[in-house]
Amino acid sequence: MARTYFPVLLLLGFAAFNAVAMLVMSHLTMRPRPTPVKQTPYESGIPPLGDARERFSVKFYMVAVLFIIFDIETVFMIPWGAQFRELSCAVPLTAGGVCPPGQLSFFGLGEMLVFMAILLVGFLYVWKKGALQWD
Secondary structure, three states, X not given: OHHHHHHHHHHHHHHHHHHHHHHHHHHHHOOOOOOHHHHOOOEOOEOOOOOOOOOOOHHHXXXXXXXXXXXXXXXXXXXXXXXXXXXXXXXXXXXXXXXXXXXXXXXXXXXXHHHHHHHHHHHHHHHHHOOXXXX
């Protein structure tokens, strides 16, 4: 079981090592020379306009939350796609990763169709309520 997770742990360790190494290297090689120009806020090359504490409409937050919800739900399709072959076979796969003839099932596709139907109902509900209207 531990061998299965070793590549993932190795990748996480490598990523953490890279992050720490980049921070240490930038700290060691940086020459701090603060000037008033360097200390001003910078927003995509445009001078800052207005106050940073500006109020946003509730609609902005509603659209943002809905985007995050539907975006995260679509991420659930990745593990389903990785396991689709196993989910669509009524018996364990053969050594070559192939489902024996006559053993295909609707389960793998059916569960994703149910998931997509639930997403579609939620999307239609949000659309009919007008939560996606920006103005």
